[in-house]
Amino acid sequence: MASTAPTISLKGVTKSYGTGPLAVDNLDLVMPARSFTCLLGPSGCGKTTTLRMIAGLENLTDGTITIGDRIVDSVPDGVFVPPEKRGMGLVFQNYALWPHLTVRANVEFGLRIRKVAAAERRKVVDDALATMQIGWAADRYPSQLSGGQQQRVSLARMLAVKPEVLLLDEPLSNLDARLRLEMRAELKRLHEETGHTVVFVTHDQLEAMTMATHVAVMKDGVLQQLAAPLEVYHRPANTFVAEFVGSPPMNLIDTTTAIGAQACAYLRPAGDVATVGVRPEHVRVVTGPAPDDAFTFDATVKAVLPTGSSWTVSVLTGDTEIYLVSTEPVAARGGETLRCAVAAGSLHTFGKDGARLAGDNAMETEWAR
Numbered sequence: 001m002a003s004t005a006p007t008i009s010l011k012g013v014t015k016s017y018g019t020g021p022l023a024v025d026n027l028d029l030v031m032p033a034r035s036f037t038c039l040l041g042p043s044g045c046g047k048t049t050t051l052r053m054i055a056g057l058e059n060l061t062d063g064t065i066t067i068g069d070r071i072v073d074s075v076p077d078g079v080f081v082p083p084e085k086r087g088m089g090l091v092f093q094n095y096a097l098w099p100h101l102t103v104r105a106n107v108e109f110g111l112r113i114r115k116v117a118a119a120e121r122r123k124v125v126d127d128a129l130a131t132m133q134i135g136w137a138a139d140r141y142p143s144q145l146s147g148g149q150q151q152r153v154s155l156a157r158m159l160a161v162k163p164e165v166l167l168l169d170e171p172l173s174n175l176d177a178r179l180r181l182e183m184r185a186e187l188k189r190l191h192e193e194t195g196h197t198v199v200f201v202t203h204d205q206l207e208a209m210t211m212a213t214h215v216a217v218m219k220d221g222v223l224q225q226l227a228a229p230l231e232v233y234h235r236p237a238n239t240f241v242a243e244f245v246g247s248p249p250m251n252l253i254d255t256t257t258a259i260g261a262q263a264c265a266y267l268r269p270a271g272d273v274a275t276v277g278v279r280p281e282h283v284r285v286v287t288g289p290a291p292d293d294a295f296t297f298d299a300t301v302k303a304v305l306p307t308g309s310s311w312t313v314s315v316l317t318g319d320t321e322i323y324l325v326s327t328e329p330v331a332a333r334g335g336e337t338l339r340c341a342v343a344a345g346s347l348h349t350f351g352k353d354g355a356r357l358a359g360d361n362a363m364e365t366e367w368a369r
């Protein structure tokens with residue numbers, strides 16, 4: 001299906017709920033046409049508020065929101081387009097199905113309002129229910145379904161009206177792990193096929209990494225970084241993003257520690273480095289000779305945590321605890337010494353304010369990839 005899905009842009013968007021700090025603070029964000037943007041961040045960072053402002057369900061305190069070439073909300077220009085005129089499909093965490101209507105009638109609802117003919121309605125509803133694997137429940141009422149099943153119905157209801165913009169607020173949070181995985185793949189496939197512009201709120205970094213074309217990381221109402229998922233992962237803009245994205249998180253080592261000073265001396269960076277970072281999968285256990293472009297150190301094993309497909313190891317060097325992840329078996333036991341290596345190209349450097357230092361060379365050597 002050819003799509004005319006629009007770009008969504010936010011300029012200086014600010015939200016105050018009256019008391020307390022700003023929920024969203026001067027947000028500039030461009031979500032390109034047909035992109036799948038995840039708003040990612042910890043609880044309370046302003047993700048839901050941002051989504052609700054895009055939907056028109058929350059007033060802006062300041063700023064402008066444009067969808068395609070249409071201003072839908074602008075405090076300086078005094079413009080406000082109501083939610084139903086914004087051409088968006090919404091799915092929120094609380095799926096808000098009509099309790100007195102069957103699943104079929106719920107999914108059909110938006111089509112009836114649009115006066116779609118009965119035969120066409122039936123086909124569209126069947127397709128949407130099949131996509132969400134919930135066709136078997138067509139004649140049931142929402143109260144007869146589990147939370148996860150209701151969520152699938154609300155996704156089907158949204159898909160049925162074929163909006164150009166999909167706004168989703170943690171729509172997979174009530175699903176069990178397996179279904180969540182399936183639905184991630186399903187949503188990604190749908191997006192690739194239909195080319196909607198999607199804005200998806202999540203606090204789950206894995207969800208953002210696996211589905212998004214763009215990730216907007218937020219903290220305390222402030223945008224920290226907007227970039228492609230792998231860019232966010234490999235070149236985090238600051239220590240907050242570095243730690244929030246990735247599991248186990250990036251090791252962030254103060255340069256006042258022995259190992260931090262050693263890494264810093266090895267790097268000889270130009271800037272004033274306060275923190276060096278290294279992803280757990282870039283700390284290698286060395287059994288033979290160390291690679292040339294790496295610095296090595298001895299560490300004491302605290303615990304080895306096998307996950308089945310990899311080994312997460314927590315080690316201590318001096319007082320500093322470091323996590324490493326190995327795809328090769330690590331047979332060491334607690335208290336044993338491991339020789340570890342970190343490629344120069346996989347070290348990240350951050351200044352006193354936590355911002356990534358310009359010119360740092362993370363991910364530039366082959367060995368680090």
Ligand SMILES: Nc1ncnc2c1ncn2[C@@H]1O[C@H](COP(=O)(O)OP(=O)(O)OP(=O)(O)O)[C@@H](O)[C@H]1O
Nearest residue numbers: 017022023041042043044045046047048049050203
């Ligand atoms: N209706 C409201 N009245 C007052 N404060 C609110 C209201 N809604 C949200 N807030 C506050 O605004 C801030 C941002 O909330 P928001 O719900 O946007 O965050 P979030 O990142 O979506 O968090 P979560 O993942 O927990 O939903 C929080 O500090 C929250 O307490």
